[in-house]
Amino acid sequence: MPKMPSKTYRVKSYGKQTKHDKPKNWLKDQSHKAIYSTARWIKLRKAYMQRNPVCEMCDKGAYFLDHIIPISQGGDIWNEDNLQGLCPSCNGRKTKKQQS
Numbered sequence: 001m002p003k004m005p006s007k008t009y010r011v012k013s014y015g016k017q018t019k020h021d022k023p024k025n026w027l028k029d030q031s032h033k034a035i036y037s038t039a040r041w042i043k044l045r046k047a048y049m050q051r052n053p054v055c056e057m058c059d060k061g062a063y064f065l066d067h068i069i070p071i072s073q074g075g076d077i078w079n080e081d082n083l084q085g086l087c088p089s090c091n092g093r094k095t096k097k098q099q100s
C-alpha cells in the first residue's frame, strides 16, 4: 500500500528534471563565451575591428565581433570569413533571434 504514493512522487520529480533542460543548454552557451575573454580572441577582435569598424548590417559603428555561423553550430571561431562586426543593436537582434 505505501508503494503507491512513492510512485506518484517519482513521476513528479521526473517531470521536474525535464524542465531543467533549458539551463543546461544555457550553460553550454556560456562555455563558448569563455573564448571571448582569451587573449587570442581579444587580439583578433581588435585587429578585425580596425579593418572593419562599421556594422555589417547597418552603417553604425561596430562594437561586437560576431560569428556568422555560431560556434555552437560548428562555426569556425578563428576564421575571419566567419566573422562580422556588429553594432550593439544589431548584435542584440541577432542574439534574440538565435535564442528563440
Ligand SMILES: [Zn+2]
Pocket: 055, 056, 057, 058, 059, 060, 086, 087, 088, 089, 090, 091
Ligand atoms: Zn548595426
